[in-house]
Amino acid sequence: MRILKIDHLGVAVNSIDKGKNFWSDILGLDFEGDETVEAQKVKTAFFPVGESEVELLESTAPDGPIAKFIEKKGEGIQHIAFRVENIEEALAELKQKGVRLIDETPRIGAGGAKIAFLHPKATSGVLVELCER
Numbered sequence: 001m002r003i004l005k006i007d008h009l010g011v012a013v014n015s016i017d018k019g020k021n022f023w024s025d026i027l028g029l030d031f032e033g034d035e036t037v038e039a040q041k042v043k044t045a046f047f048p049v050g051e052s053e054v055e056l057l058e059s060t061a062p063d064g065p066i067a068k069f070i071e072k073k074g075e076g077i078q079h080i081a082f083r084v085e086n087i088e089e090a091l092a093e094l095k096q097k098g099v100r101l102i103d104e105t106p107r108i109g110a111g112g113a114k115i116a117f118l119h120p121k122a123t124s125g126v127l128v129e130l131c132e133r
């Protein structure tokens, strides 16, 4: 498995519109528009920072994963995403090493990227996303 870089940091927010105020208006990061991923009940917005990005995540439903995260922990960093060369290969390797996975096969995330989450119980409490673009 080859990890190329930190692709993005996922930040759970109550409102992308409000979050935009800090990340874009105040910090001056580019706002490239938002995208709703219905299957994951989430609206996302990416803000490029050099080679990586900040991803804001707003829930589109009260029972969505982001709504549940905020209910438990409040707004804040929700996941860290590593870009890998080949996501199927990476998942097979992790599975073979006994790492607990949330997604055994990749799904399609924002921007058409192939993504998969590892279980936080396997990663010292950090929700890790693998992505391939």
Ligand code: ZN
Residues within 6 Å of the ligand: 008, 009, 010, 055, 079, 081, 129
């Ligand atoms: Zn993400």
